[in-house]
Amino acid sequence: MKPKVIVYKKVDKQVLDFIQTTCDVVSFDQLDSNNFPQFLQELKTAEGLLGSVLKVDKELLDHAPNLKIVCNTSVGYDNFDMAELSARGIMATNTPGVLNDTVADTIFGLLLATARRIPELDQFVKNGQWESMIGEDLFGVDVHHKVLGIIGMGGVGTAIAKRAHLGFDMQILYHNRSRNEEAENKFGATYCSLDELLQQSDYVCLMTPLTPATEKMIGKREFELMKKTAIFINGSRGKTVDEEALIDALKTGEILAAGLDVFVEEPVQPNHPLLSMKNVVTLPHIGSATYETRMKMAMLGATNLVAGLQGNTPPNLIKI
């Protein structure tokens, strides 16, 4: 008998077909309050789960006595309670690597959009406000030849460093759990302490996973260390930043501007203070959201799922 798996996110038919060759699939395009009871019912007999964002913790796992593997279609896995999964002998996987270039493109786009005020100026033109030569009040700041500080020099961080070095002649500082030889040797990145990075960077880009060590790692103290002209870019997870401190820093001129792909609460509420600030550029967590890359992520997630259920070591097994 084929193992039963639940795919709880909309994925391409090709991905479902691949899983169906070895598994019985129950699929949900997305989970919401209407279909969640049915999902929990299916979970009782499921051996595998594929999707992203869903919190996989003790409470959920108590509904899943037969689960053998949980597979994210994302590189981040802060939605997994790894201690609980490990205690129950359930494998967990993610999708590193295949999204690096796409996310780096997004983050670089966000950085440029924030520095050169592109969304604001787009609105200016479309609102019919372009009536004469634009003046200093609408100027942006340069990106090229500036100092970029990358916190979290992993797969995505290195792809950002590549763009900054090869395309924009930027000087790169980085802070990471360990030294990254590729970033140093190929893209001229210099390792430094977090405080040095914050003090010296024109652009501070946060690209760490969300863990107990990184939760609110950027707060009041860190914004105060940054230059008053610094632009802060967050591509990691909303909770790596103290959002209240970010709002204060932007309001009081402690930093110049911010570009954000992630928020503490997602979707962010329309009345959130960050959304009404002129010096903030936002995106709806779309770092990896291109057709090509989302397809690769879904297929890699499916490959992990099938491998695990066939008794093989999944290529992206998360080790704790």
Ligand SMILES: NC(=O)c1ccc[n+]([C@@H]2O[C@H](COP(=O)([O-])OP(=O)(O)OC[C@H]3O[C@@H](n4cnc5c(N)ncnc54)[C@H](O)[C@@H]3O)[C@@H](O)[C@H]2O)c1
């Ligand atoms: N916005 C998006 O759409 C998007 C897309 C991809 C990844 N992400 C987020 O970015 C994270 C990183 O992705 P990745 O593929 O580069 O992962 P990765 O594992 O390759 O790199 C993460 C890096 O962060 C470093 N790190 C971890 N804890 C640290 C700490 N306390 N201080 C300093 N450095 C620390 C690690 O040493 C590692 O080099 C993901 O976990 C995810 O949360 C977001």
Ligand SMILES: O=C(O)[C@H](O)CO
């Ligand atoms: O972690 C990731 O892969 C991104 O945030 C997309 O979900």
